[in-house]
Amino acid sequence: MADIFVSYARHDKALVAPLVAALEREGYSVWWDPAIAPGQEFDRQIVAELDAARAVIVVWTPVSVDSRWVRGEAREAADRGILVPVRFEGAKMPLDVRSLHTTDLDHWGENPTSVAFKEVLRALSALFTLGTRQSTIAATGSGENFVSIAVLPFVNMSADPDQEYFSDGLSEELINQLVKIKSLRVAGRTSSFVFKGKTDDLRSIGNKLGVNHVLEGSVRKAGQRLRIAAQLISCRDGFHLWSDTYDRRLDDVFAIQDEVAAAVAKALGITFGFGEAAPLPAARTNFEAYDKYLRAVALASGPATVHRCVALLREALALDPDFAPARAGLVGIYALMMIFFPESIEQTTKAMTVAVQDTLARLPGHWAGHHAMGVSHMVRSEWLAADSALARGHALAPSSELSASLNYAILLGAVGRSAEAVSILEAARNVDPLSLMTASLLQTELDVVGRPDAAQAEYERTIDLPGGREVAEHEAVIRLWPSGNVAAIRAQAQRFLSAQGVPMQVLRQVYEVFDQPQAALELLRDAFDDPAYQYPTYLMILGWYAAQFGDNALALAAMRRAFVGKHGFSVHALWYPVMGAARKSADFKQLVRDVGLYEYWRASGRWGDFVRPTGDNDFEVVR
Numbered sequence: 001m002a003d004i005f006v007s008y009a010r011h012d013k014a015l016v017a018p019l020v021a022a023l024e025r026e027g028y029s030v031w032w033d034p035a036i037a038p039g040q041e042f043d044r045q046i047v048a049e050l051d052a053a054r055a056v057i058v059v060w061t062p063v064s065v066d067s068r069w070v071r072g073e074a075r076e077a078a079d080r081g082i083l084v085p086v087r088f089e090g091a092k093m094p095l096d097v098r099s100l101h102t103t104d105l106d107h108w109g110e111n112p113t114s115v116a117f118k119e120v121l122r123a124l125s126a127l128f129t130l131g132t133r134q135s136t137i138a139a140t141g142s143g144e145n146f147v148s149i150a151v152l153p154f155v156n157m158s159a160d161p162d163q164e165y166f167s168d169g170l171s172e173e174l175i176n177q178l179v180k181i182k183s184l185r186v187a188g189r190t191s192s193f194v195f196k197g198k199t200d201d202l203r204s205i206g207n208k209l210g211v212n213h214v215l216e217g218s219v220r221k222a223g224q225r226l227r228i229a230a231q232l233i234s235c236r237d238g239f240h241l242w243s244d245t246y247d248r249r250l251d252d253v254f255a256i257q258d259e260v261a262a263a264v265a266k267a268l269g270i271t272f273g274f275g276e277a278a279p280l281p282a283a284r285t286n287f288e289a290y291d292k293y294l295r296a297v298a299l300a301s302g303p304a305t306v307h308r309c310v311a312l313l314r315e316a317l318a319l320d321p322d323f324a325p326a327r328a329g330l331v332g333i334y335a336l337m338m339i340f341f342p343e344s345i346e347q348t349t350k351a352m353t354v355a356v357q358d359t360l361a362r363l364p365g366h367w368a369g370h371h372a373m374g375v376s377h378m379v380r381s382e383w384l385a386a387d388s389a390l391a392r393g394h395a396l397a398p399s400s401e402l403s404a405s406l407n408y409a410i411l412l413g414a415v416g417r418s419a420e421a422v423s424i425l426e427a428a429r430n431v432d433p434l435s436l437m438t439a440s441l442l443q444t445e446l447d448v449v450g451r452p453d454a455a456q457a458e459y460e461r462t463i464d465l466p467g468g469r470e471v472a473e474h475e476a477v478i479r480l481w482p483s484g485n486v487a488a489i490r491a492q493a494q495r496f497l498s499a500q501g502v503p504m505q506v507l508r509q510v511y512e513v514f515d516q517p518q519a520a521l522e523l524l525r526d527a528f529d530d531p532a533y534q535y536p537t538y539l540m541i542l543g544w545y546a547a548q549f550g551d552n553a554l555a556l557a558a559m560r561r562a563f564v565g566k567h568g569f570s571v572h573a574l575w576y577p578v579m580g581a582a583r584k585s586a587d588f589k590q591l592v593r594d595v596g597l598y599e600y601w602r603a604s605g606r607w608g609d610f611v612r613p614t615g616d617n618d619f620e621v622v623r
Contacts, residue, residue: 188432206235536568
């Protein structure tokens with residue numbers, strides 16, 4: 001994604017092209033719509049580029065002032081504080097942007113040393129410096145004018161400890177409420193919940209989460225009564241900005257969520273002067289459906305509980321078929337089940353298809369519908385349709401919906417657009433810095449794009465985070481392998497093997513002889529024919545290790561069986577550094593055709609980081 005998005009009317013292309021060229025000579029990356037490749041979905045790429053831009057240059061001319069697209073892009077950029085307006089031909093600008101300083105370029109003469117062009121550069125420099133400062137604030141929690149908050153898990157004060165799911169669910173719903181306030185940065189759920197049951201100093205919490213306020217509280221359920229206490233506290237000095245207690249009936253929980261969110265927004269508005277925020281309505285459903293949904297969320301943590309999770313979500317949807325969070329959750333759980341239970345992938349795929357169709361029928365304009373459709377296409381290796389749907393879901397979803405970012409990044413990694421995947425994952429990390437899943441996926445893509453030092457730094461940053469560490473520990477082994485340090489590799493391998501959710505016995509055997517390549521390859525060849533390993537994920541891993549020990553033919557055979565024979569969809573494995581030598585073969589080129597990647601590249605025009613077109617019906621691998 002580019003640093004600068006240029007908004008203009010096509011009629012003015014000749015005026016804009018020299019400006020773009022001058023900016024690029026200054027070292028900026030610039031996106032303007034001639035960069036769209038034939039066949040791409042125009043709206044989708046515009047949304048993605050506009051969202052990612054650090055500055056938006058709007059070119060006002062007598063023609064562009066009448067363009068609803070240019071005016072809309074200008075309003076969005078102004079709302080985000082990244083608008084840099086320029087003018088040609090004395091254009092009379094729209095009323096809502098006349099108060100902003102605009103640089104007149106009629107006489108710049110395409111001269112990069114002109115006063116007018118230097119004024120544009122100064123405006124960009126100021127914006128980029130501010131963006132860097134805000135990133136620093138987000139990482140440190142400093143900065144008095146940067147308004148940010150974390151919702152810590154509310155404490156369950158009920159007599160029954162099993163009611164903890166309810167207090168956790170209330171905390172998550174408040175995050176979803178607050179994230180709707182544009183002026184407020186809200187730490188993600190995973191990061192906030194790291195502090196569950198802990199007594200860390202508030203200043204320390206603020207530094208770790210990159211926020212300057214926390215909302216904390218407690219929940220007590222007793223029969224049909226509910227008591228919720230909440231308080232908003234400054235991380236800097238421990239000052240209580242607001243607190244309140246709500247004694248209500250149980251089915252008033254949605255109204256309480258509205259009132260707490262509005263009160264927090266008002267307290268921050270009074271303190272920081274950006275005005276009061278209107279109450280933000282919570283997702284409405286009947287209480288029984290909501291309760292079942294919260295119980296399901298609490299169980300969505302591993303193979304042992306996902307079937308009960310599915311049952312609860314179905315029960316919730318039977319009570320309220322239009323309950324969007326439950327519909328999104330059901331599709332997400334089915335995707336996890338494909339990984340946890342590869343032997344049941346056909347049955348799970350059918351169930352997911354029905355769930356997706358129901359979601360789209362019930363929620364055609366909701367992010368969850370697009371996201372569900374994208375996941376469904378992705379698991380069937382329908383890359384072009386998956387890209388379109390997941391990109392739309394990502395654009396529509398609030399930042400608190402981590403799955404929208406992670407699944408879109410997974411799709412980008414699969415089709416070889418790993419540099420873009422890194423950008424998506426870095427943005428997700430900024431929202432949820434203590435999410436181990438985000439960190440693990442980011443480490444993978446950093447390795448893929450050739451940044452192993454950054455991947456290792458991310459591994460070390462998150463080494464103490466709770467959660468499933470299988471992916472992160474495995475990436476660390478592979479990263480360490482080229483060093484040849486036998487003791488270090490064995491030690492890291494033990495950490496990986498201990499973290500495996502579903503152990504592959506052959507890997508334990510391989511690591512015992514990993515300094516004997518031929519012995520290791522014999523084990524891998526036997527496993528390739530072993531019925532116990534005939535599932536896509538297992539075959540993919542066998543392919544990695546075959547490539548690591550130099551048998552590229554076995555590596556590609558395993559990958560072919562995983563992705564073509566067994567219809568696996570984790571084709572990001574093809575772009576791992578260890579597959580570099582295998583990618584040079586004709587068999588690799590045929591494999592990517594057979595899994596549909598070439599068709600995707602040709603149709604979308606997005607060739608990614610590893611291949612480029614040659615002629616009308618061929619391509620070459622460049623990495």
